[in-house]
Amino acid sequence: MRYQEIVARLDGFDTPIFDRTMTPSDQDRNTVRGLIAFLEDRRALYENPDREVTDRLIGSIAQIRQRLSDTLATGELPETISELLKPIRAACRDFLSAAEIGDAEAKALIIPSGPNEVRVLKPKAYFKLKSLRDTAGHNIGLLAVRYGINVEDQVADLIPASYA
Secondary structure (H helix, E strand, C coil): CCHHHHHHHCCCCCCHHHCCCCCCCHHHHHHHHHHHHHHHCCHHHCCCCCCCEEHHHHHHHHHHHHHHHHHHHCCCCCHHHHHHHHHHHHHHHHHHHHCCCCHHHHHHHHCCCCCCCEECCCHHHHHHHHHHHHHHHHHHHHHHHHHCCCCCHHHHCCCCCCCC
8 A cells, every 4th residue: 555545544633744844864764664564574463363373473473572672672763653663562562461471482482493383362362463453553554654655455454444
């Protein structure tokens, strides 16, 4: 989805893209492009988990959390980027907590070494997965608009139909 299409969804929502004082640097735009490309490749954001969730899905969410934590830890991001990444990271943490996955287990699932385990999650974890997807879609949409980045269709489906 082209970022202009996302802009068309904005209805009464104030966004810095229309503020003449905000001109993102090439470095910031490249950072956002890299983060969006990373998130586009995380199937946990758009694949149907059915009734059972595999370690790969949980590992994918752990990867998102780790990447966002590493990126935020540099302290080099402008607030306009970090303010949109922190809620996604928090939603990942909430999902992992609801799925009762500890930090050590989450790190082990980032690069699984054993057979793929299938888990039946508690309903609360599915609600947290939905919340993660909603949060990611909302904030990816805002990043795409602010920095003029196109997004792939699977992730574009997460972006709200309207921000009004």
